Amino acid sequence: MARQIDDLVRGQFGEDTDPAEVTPRIVETLQRYASTLTSWAGSVADRMILDVDRLDRQEWMSRSEEIGRGLMDEILHAPTGEAFRDIQARQVALIRSLPTDAAERVQKLAMEAVVGGTRAKDVAAEIMRTGEVTKSRANLIAVTEVSRAQTGLVQARSMFVGSVEYDWITAGDTDVRPDHRRLSGKIIRWDDPPIADTRNGARAHAGCIYRCRCWAKPRIPGVN
Numbered sequence: 001m002a003r004q005i006d007d008l009v010r011g012q013f014g015e016d017t018d019p020a021e022v023t024p025r026i027v028e029t030l031q032r033y034a035s036t037l038t039s040w041a042g043s044v045a046d047r048m049i050l051d052v053d054r055l056d057r058q059e060w061m062s063r064s065e066e067i068g069r070g071l072m073d074e075i076l077h078a079p080t081g082e083a084f085r086d087i088q089a090r091q092v093a094l095i096r097s098l099p100t101d102a103a104e105r106v107q108k109l110a111m112e113a114v115v116g117g118t119r120a121k122d123v124a125a126e127i128m129r130t131g132e133v134t135k136s137r138a139n140l141i142a143v144t145e146v147s148r149a150q151t152g153l154v155q156a157r158s159m160f161v162g163s164v165e166y167d168w169i170t171a172g173d174t175d176v177r178p179d180h181r182r183l184s185g186k187i188i189r190w191d192d193p194p195i196a197d198t199r200n201g202a203r204a205h206a207g208c209i210y211r212c213r214c215w216a217k218p219r220i221p222g223v224n
Contacts, residue, residue, distance in 0.1 A: 006131020030103035041095035078160035158218035
């Protein structure tokens, strides 16, 4: 998608193109592109969720002796449909937002050029970086959403068998952010996500905030 957005933006520029002149065309093209993505975005989200679900099942099965057959059967047959639908809807919205966010970026750059008197050449160069910026955001979305989906499925299955809390586990290396190092080993309630970023007060479960590599170890009644 980032490459496609890059092509759509760069394809509007010639040697002496005035950014102000092409901006409306770029914005219209990107918005039209966004409107075509729903079906494709849904299939991409479905494939990712099914892959995460497979890995989640394997993780639960690795604890089968500890958990017991009866409880394991309940866990693996938990109704995860609502969690699946929530994850898919969020991911479709995020995927579709990439070209519309790119369009907003182009509009903002063009407006700043008019107000601030930036040289057309400099504005054009920055507009043509839109694909690069989009790629960076797409990578962030991909990493964060896979982790968020993993936590979402763990939460759905855990709560179905009566779990109300989990242990926050970090990756345990020097890249763990201070906020999450502070949460390491803490017992967190599923219905009360902690502050995962003190800079803006954002609350999130383990693995559910940007580039978070932490994970939730559920506390299962009768097991731990």
